[in-house]
Amino acid sequence: MDTSRLFKCRVLIVDDDPIVLQTCAAIVRSFGFSVRTAEDGFVALKILREVLPDMIISDLRMPNMSGFELLSIVRRRFPHLPTIGISGEFLLATMPLGLLVDHFFQKGAYTPDQLNAKMKELIADSPIRPHIGKADRAPLWIPRKDAEYIVVTCPECLRSSSIADEMEAGDLQETECLACGAMIRYLVDSSVLKALNDKSLKLPA
Ligand SMILES: [Zn+2]
Known part of the structure; x- marks a missing residue:
């Protein structure tokens, strides 16, 4: 794909651990994306009220508002918006994750190259990705x-x-x-x- 497009792409990264947040932000900036950060779901929602990013990467386990809550709101309100969930727990077997995120990475179990490739794939697909369920009616x-x-x-x-x-x-x-x-x-x-x-x-x- 045309990589110059990526420089216009804005990514919102949400994590309650400030070191993880800043590290992840630096890595994603190095891919050529524009990055905003939020330390929990409420801060993320405040940013979403101001400007809509092209992708959200969120930790799933956070105090105040978990990534699950944040991403269920995002999926309902902005069903076209690609999302990546990151967590230290292995949750895929028990969680309705597929409904909430487009991809899941386990903390520490992926490389920056894998993240970069998945982000570009999801953003390239986002204009044509199918809407999941009836977003306007899904609870x-x-x-x-x-x-x-x-x-x-x-x-x-x-x-x-x-x-x-x-x-x-x-x-x-x-x-x-x-x-x-x-x-x-x-x-x-x-x-x-x-x-x-x-x-x-x-x-x-
Ligand atoms: Zn309202």
């Missing part, structure tokens, strides 16, 4: 934390609000966005956080 997917409230992010205006978590897990819920009035449909699922806490799922180092 958001929110991992359940053991708290009395959950954070729901509106896929229309990308603003987040806390609501009481008194529903049964796995039920489809609806709530109205306090900021813009849009109806938000969401699913609460505790399986991912349980899996993240299950050390047996980690691959041997």
Whole structure:
């Protein structure tokens, strides 16, 4: 492909570890991309309200808003936007990752060349990639934390609000966005956080 196009491509990288974030940003800049960074999902959403990148690379396990939540919002709102998930855990067998990301790398188990090749492949494909499911109707997917409230992010205006978590897990819920009035449909699922806490799922180092 015409590599001069890549210089116009903007990549948003999200990771809560500042060293990993800056290292990843430096590597991706060396590929010729323009890079913005965010230290969690809320900062990423703020950036997405301002300017839409051409790709998102996100850590999956982060405090405040996990990569799973962020990427489910991105998939719902911007289904054409290519996404890469990166995590220290081996999650593919148990997670609905294919619905959330276009590619998954396990932390420390890929080379910069592999990342570069996958990014260019996904960006080259993005104008023609099929929309996944009915993005406008697909519910958001929110991992359940053991708290009395959950954070729901509106896929229309990308603003987040806390609501009481008194529903049964796995039920489809609806709530109205306090900021813009849009109806938000969401699913609460505790399986991912349980899996993240299950050390047996980690691959041997
Ligand atoms: Zn809204």
